[in-house]
Amino acid sequence: KAGVTQTPRYLIKTRGQQVTLSCSPISGHRSVSWYQQTPGQGLQFLFEYFSETQRNKGNFPGRFSGRQFSNSRSEMNVSTLELGDSALYLCASSPGGTSSSGLETQYFGPGTRLLVL
Amino acid sequence: QKEVEQNSGPLSVPEGAIASLNCTYSDRGSQSFFWYRQYSGKSPELIMFIYSNGDKEDGRFTAQLNKASQYVSLLIRDSQPSDSATYLCAVRSPGGTSYGKLTFGQGTILTVHP
Numbered sequence: 001k002a003g004v005t006q007t008p009r010y011l012i013k014t015r016g017q018q019v020t021l022s023c024s025p026i027s028g029h030r031s032v033s034w035y036q037q038t039p040g041q042g043l044q045f046l047f048e049y050f051s052e053t054q055r056n057k058g059n060f061p062g063r064f065s066g067r068q069f070s071n072s073r074s075e076m077n078v079s080t081l082e083l084g085d086s087a088l089y090l091c092a093s094s095p096g097g098t099s100s101s102g103l104e105t106q107y108f109g110p111g112t113r114l115l116v117l
Numbered sequence: 118q119k120e121v122e123q124n125s126g127p128l129s130v131p132e133g134a135i136a137s138l139n140c141t142y143s144d145r146g147s148q149s150f151f152w153y154r155q156y157s158g159k160s161p162e163l164i165m166f167i168y169s170n171g172d173k174e175d176g177r178f179t180a181q182l183n184k185a186s187q188y189v190s191l192l193i194r195d196s197q198p199s200d201s202a203t204y205l206c207a208v209r210s211p212g213g214t215s216y217g218k219l220t221f222g223q224g225t226i227l228t229v230h231p
Contacts, residue, residue, distance in 0.1 A: 033217040042224065043161070043205065048217025055216040090160055094217070104209070105151065106219060108160045 002027065004093045004109035012115045018079040021112045023091035025072050031096025032074040033106060034066060037088040049074050050096045078114075086116045120144065121208050123222035132231050136193040140206030140222055143187070149209040150182055150189045151219065154202045161205055165191065196229040203227070 005024045013019050025032050034046040045058040049068035066076040078085055092106035124139040138152075149168055153161035167173045167180040167189065179192040189208075193200055203226050207219040 031217050033219075043207075043219075043221040045218045045220070050216070056218050058218070088160075092217075092219075096217075104149075104217070105163065105166050106217075107163060108153075111160045 004091060004107055006089075006091055006109040006112050008112060009110065010113050010115075012117065013081050014117050015081055015083060017081050018077060019081060019114060020075055020077045021089055021091075021114075023074045023076075023093075023109055025074070025091075025093030026107060029093040029095050029107075030072050031094045031104065032068060032072065033092045033094070034074070034076050035090045035092065036060070037090060037111075038086075043090070046076065081116045083116050086114060088113050119222075120220045121206055121222040123204075123206050123225045125225075127226035127228060129228045129230060130196050132196060132198060132229055134196050134229075136196045136200065136227055136229070138191040138193075138204050138206075138225050138227065140189045140191075140208075141187055142189070142208045142220075144208070144210045145184075145187060147184075147187075147208045147210045150180070151207040151209075152178075152180060152191045153205040153207060154200075155205060155224070156202045164204075193227075196227075198229050198231055201228050 007022045031050045033048040037043045048056040052068045063079045068074040088111045090111045092108045094104040094106045130136045151166045152164045155161045165180045167182045173180045177194045181190045203224040205224045206222040
């Protein structure tokens with residue numbers, strides 16, 4: 001099976017701009033989670049989508065948003081970019097389901113490295 | 118108190134030795150525990166997951182879980198220079214508020230020197 005893919009791999013933007021990142025999960029996986037990784041804060045959860053619905057959201061401002069399409073591909077958008085948004089943005093794919101048993105293993109994509117100038 | 122804490126590093130071991138990586142978590146209801154390896158400039162790669170108390174072995178890797186002590190560890194036997202990376206402990210709690218969310222420790226940098 002092909003792994004998780006993310007595009008683009010690298011982005012340079014300026015403050016105030018907006019950016020859209022894309023993630024295609026492993027075939028058959030319906031859950032996509034997004035994370036931000038920075039040297040200071042480590043890996044932090046942004047949000048999770050399953051069957052086109054956001055099921056969970058982390059503690060990030062409303063400038064961070066996302067969506068999921070019927071083919072499970074997901075996008076995240078960051079509006080009004082700030083310097084502190086410079087980070088590695090990772091998406092993770094898992095089979096997903098309606099159970100909350102916590103037994104879902106996540107597989108990460110290669111990430112999109114965003115630099116805000 | 119941080120939700121997931123890992124032993125401070127960096128950790129340096131000689132080639133062939135056993136590397137021991139430790140992690141504690143604060144949510145007693147946590148059910149799923151994961152170890153990821155992340156090479157510099159790359160994304161996290163899943164090494165092992167463990168759900169039940171005790172040991173789980175996979176090749177040179179052994180994960181150990183003690184829910185009573187809220188402690189999970191990863192042992193790497195016969196460490197190789199290629200094992201040099203940052204190791205991330207991740208925990209998932211049950212319940213609807215944890216859908217798709219893993220909580221990560223800050224990572225432990227491991228260096229295996231020849």
